[in-house]
Amino acid sequence: MGTRIGKEVSIGIAEAAMMADVDVVSAYPITPQTHVVEHLSELVADGHLDAEFVPVESEHTAMSTCCGSVAAGARTFTATSSQGLALMHEILFIASGMRLPIVMAVANRSLSAPISIWNDHGDVMAERDTGWLQVFVENGQDAYDHILWAFRVAEDHGVLLPIMVNFDGFIVSHVVESLEEWSPEEVRRFLPPYDPPYRLDVDNPWTFGPVGIPDIYLETRKAHDEALLGAKATMVKAWSELADVVGRQYYPVEQYKADDADIVFLSMGGISETCMTAVDELREAGKKVGLVRLRLWRPFPFDEVKAALGGRKVIIAIDRALSTGGPGGPVASEVKAALYGLETRPQVIEFIAGLGGRDVTVGDFKQMYEKGAAVAAGGPVPGYELLGVRA
Amino acid sequence: MSSELTNVFAAKMLPQRELFSPGHRACQGCAPALVMRYMLKALGPDTIICNSTGCMEIISSSYPESAWGVPWIHVAFENSAAVASGVEAGLKALMRKGKIPQRRITVLAQAGDGGSLDIGLQAISGALERGHDMIYLCYDNEAYMNTGIQRSSGTPFGASTTTSPAGARSFGQSTWKKSLAEIAVAHHIPYVATASVSYPFDFMEKLKKADAVRGPALVHVFAPCPTGWRCPSELAIRLGRLAVQTAAFPLYEVVNGKYRITQNVPHLKPLRVYLESQGRFRHLTDDLIDELQQGLRERYAALVAKAEASQE
Numbered sequence: 244m245g246t247r248i249g250k251e252v253s254i255g256i257a258e259a260a261m262m263a264d265v266d267v268v269s270a271y272p273i274t275p276q277t278h279v280v281e282h283l284s285e286l287v288a289d290g291h292l293d294a295e296f297v298p299v300e301s302e303h304t305a306m307s308t309c310c311g312s313v314a315a316g317a318r319t320f321t322a323t324s325s326q327g328l329a330l331m332h333e334i335l336f337i338a339s340g341m342r343l344p345i346v347m348a349v350a351n352r353s354l355s356a357p358i359s360i361w362n363d364h365g366d367v368m369a370e371r372d373t374g375w376l377q378v379f380v381e382n383g384q385d386a387y388d389h390i391l392w393a394f395r396v397a398e399d400h401g402v403l404l405p406i407m408v409n410f411d412g413f414i415v416s417h418v419v420e421s422l423e424e425w426s427p428e429e430v431r432r433f434l435p436p437y438d439p440p441y442r443l444d445v446d447n448p449w450t451f452g453p454v455g456i457p458d459i460y461l462e463t464r465k466a467h468d469e470a471l472l473g474a475k476a477t478m479v480k481a482w483s484e485l486a487d488v489v490g491r492q493y494y495p496v497e498q499y500k501a502d503d504a505d506i507v508f509l510s511m512g513g514i515s516e517t518c519m520t521a522v523d524e525l526r527e528a529g530k531k532v533g534l535v536r537l538r539l540w541r542p543f544p545f546d547e548v549k550a551a552l553g554g555r556k557v558i559i560a561i562d563r564a565l566s567t568g569g570p571g572g573p574v575a576s577e578v579k580a581a582l583y584g585l586e587t588r589p590q591v592i593e594f595i596a597g598l599g600g601r602d603v604t605v606g607d608f609k610q611m612y613e614k615g616a617a618v619a620a621g622g623p624v625p626g627y628e629l630l631g632v633r634a
Numbered sequence: 635m636s637s638e639l640t641n642v643f644a645a646k647m648l649p650q651r652e653l654f655s656p657g658h659r660a661c662q663g664c665a666p667a668l669v670m671r672y673m674l675k676a677l678g679p680d681t682i683i684c685n686s687t688g689c690m691e692i693i694s695s696s697y698p699e700s701a702w703g704v705p706w707i708h709v710a711f712e713n714s715a716a717v718a719s720g721v722e723a724g725l726k727a728l729m730r731k732g733k734i735p736q737r738r739i740t741v742l743a744q745a746g747d748g749g750s751l752d753i754g755l756q757a758i759s760g761a762l763e764r765g766h767d768m769i770y771l772c773y774d775n776e777a778y779m780n781t782g783i784q785r786s787s788g789t790p791f792g793a794s795t796t797t798s799p800a801g802a803r804s805f806g807q808s809t810w811k812k813s814l815a816e817i818a819v820a821h822h823i824p825y826v827a828t829a830s831v832s833y834p835f836d837f838m839e840k841l842k843k844a845d846a847v848r849g850p851a852l853v854h855v856f857a858p859c860p861t862g863w864r865c866p867s868e869l870a871i872r873l874g875r876l877a878v879q880t881a882a883f884p885l886y887e888v889v890n891g892k893y894r895i896t897q898n899v900p901h902l903k904p905l906r907v908y909l910e911s912q913g914r915f916r917h918l919t920d921d922l923i924d925e926l927q928q929g930l931r932e933r934y935a936a937l938v939a940k941a942e943a944s945q946e
Contacts, residue, residue, distance in 0.1 A: 293730065304719070307757065
């Protein structure tokens with residue numbers, strides 16, 4: 244066990260990447276990701292991390308550079324947010340299609356316009372179908388552990404896919420949290436060196452990124468889909484190995500006081516911790532309510548979602564993004580799709596909460612609960628609600 | 635530097651090995667495909683190519699076939715310089731950390747004129763500014779040929795393309811060709827050169843010089859496209875030569891900021907001899923030909939002045 248100290252989460256993420264002994268960091272500054280890459284450049288400048296820090300001229304180049312370095316065989320890390328993630332969009336598909344295991348921390352932030360530096364999940368939801376593995380963390384310890392875990396998963400020869408570790412901008416990225424760092428020995432036990440099966444090697448030349456004519460494109464998409472779906476087993480195995488090394492156990496879908504709950508909140512990311520406080524207080528008031536948190540977003544954990552939510556009366560789904568002109572929130576939409584095949588389907592009520600950094604308080608969760616309870620009592624199921632929006 | 639490089643002037647001493655294989659899907663008379671071939675004869679097998687989307691990418695890499703005998707990566711259109719930055723950084727870190735053996739490996743990024751002068755310019759500027767030890771190669775056939783002969787900022791004044799068509803109210807491209815070499819020089823990098831597929835030994839020597847410097851180097855190579863220029867395919871090499879002899883594409887190099895014209899043309903040929911066999915210029919009036927010739931000669935005179943100033 245390492246020592247437990249107080250540390251800003253962004254600094255913890257940078258130091259976890261250092262513990263992974265990354266070879267290349269290529270990044271472009273964007274709020275609220277900056278502290279991660281500033282600290283990595285300091286670690287390189289001070290000689291604590293032996294890596295090439297490539298200070299590129301855009302996020303598009305950051306992701307392109309990552310493709311080049313990981314194809315050369317180098318363990319590669321980057322971080323971004325919001326507009327920066329959007330600028331990477333084109334290359335995200337290529338990184339995953341070419342099976343390049345890049346690890347990227349995404350400090351989730353809303354998308355312009357209007358420009359907003361504050362937190363929601365609008366940025367990553369726009370990248371949902373890029374073919375990357377995607378997980379969400381809730382706090383500093385989660386974030387630190389999942390950077391090391393992400394390398395373990397992405398670089399596994401049965402996976403070879405890039406991965407996004409999503410952490411909420413400001414409300415997670417900039418807070419000081421109690422954090423247990425890993426010892427070098429623990430890292431050695433958990434994370435083997437990157438050993439790419441294919442790399443740009445002059446002694447064994449490979450062609451990376453060829454043309455896919457109609458005869459082959461379809462098969463490559465199938466292979467990519469299967470790789471993504473198949474990665475879940477490796478992720479679960481790596482979580483279990485992580486538990487063996489540092490004693491913390493993570494799952495694709497996690498529950499809090501939900502065993503006997505008829506009504507459950509469903510959330511993803513840092514907001515879950517506020518929700519836990521609300522659940523505690525509601526439980527004290529005698530309400531049978533719990534929380535189900537999605538940690539894994541891609542591949543979507545259909546079986547775990549069905550197991551955790553099937554049999555409930557009401558799901559209160561909380562989204563941090565709005566699919567404008569569409570079904571409301573992307574999380575609720577996918578959860579409903581997962582539950583559709585059940586014989587007895589729970590009712591799902593949807594809240595789009597905390598867009599653009601709007602506070603979501605314990606009181607807000609209690610109000611959402613009251614609306615869920617009304618549906619549980621036989622009331623009508625309302626359409627999605629933008630929580631706290633002024634008329 | 636150049637004494638050890640003179641062997642490339644003897645054709646018989648060029649490596650026999652074809653690292654860019656025949657059997658690819660380029661058009662008849664494609665000069666960019668010759669650029670690829672010469673490029674790898676000059677640089678040899680210890681080279682990694684980062685290829686932009688474009689003609690040379692699609693004709694060489696239709697899965698499961700590949701024309702490339704060296705490691706090759708294609709990511710997207712506008713980012714070959716960025717991909718090469720990553721390859722260079724990755725190799726540097728791996729060698730320094732003892733994860734792969736120390737060894738001289740050439741990293742080359744390449745794109746056409748559209749992928750360089752237009753959509754790729756930012757990535758090139760970033761890579762040159764950061765000082766990566768790499769070569770950037772632009773093969774210039776003066777339009778987006780892969781997508782069907784649309785104009786780029788490398789298309790010459792007066793040329794008719796599918797997006798700068800000559801018509802009742804248009805004489806074709808109304809803007810002047812952007813100078814990639816001058817943009818590269820403004821980054822204060824150690825080596826910049828223009829070259830032409832029609833002067834293969836000069837081109838190969840320049841690539842070897844670009845390879846020999848530590849830090850970024852840029853080579854802008856002229857490569858006629860008979861399909862896009864609407865000319866007989868057997869004229870590709872002759873047109874490349876005429877482009878030099880009429881100052882449409884002068885050959886020079888800039889070593890640590892010092893200019894040298896590598897193919898002196900004391901008596902420029904009339905531009906008409908270069909234009910007349912190309913369908914893309916067939917609509918030009920005498921006045922427009924004069925305007926184009928005058929503009930090219932002014933630019934050439936300015937280049938000569940820079941070369942003379944560099945000798946002082």
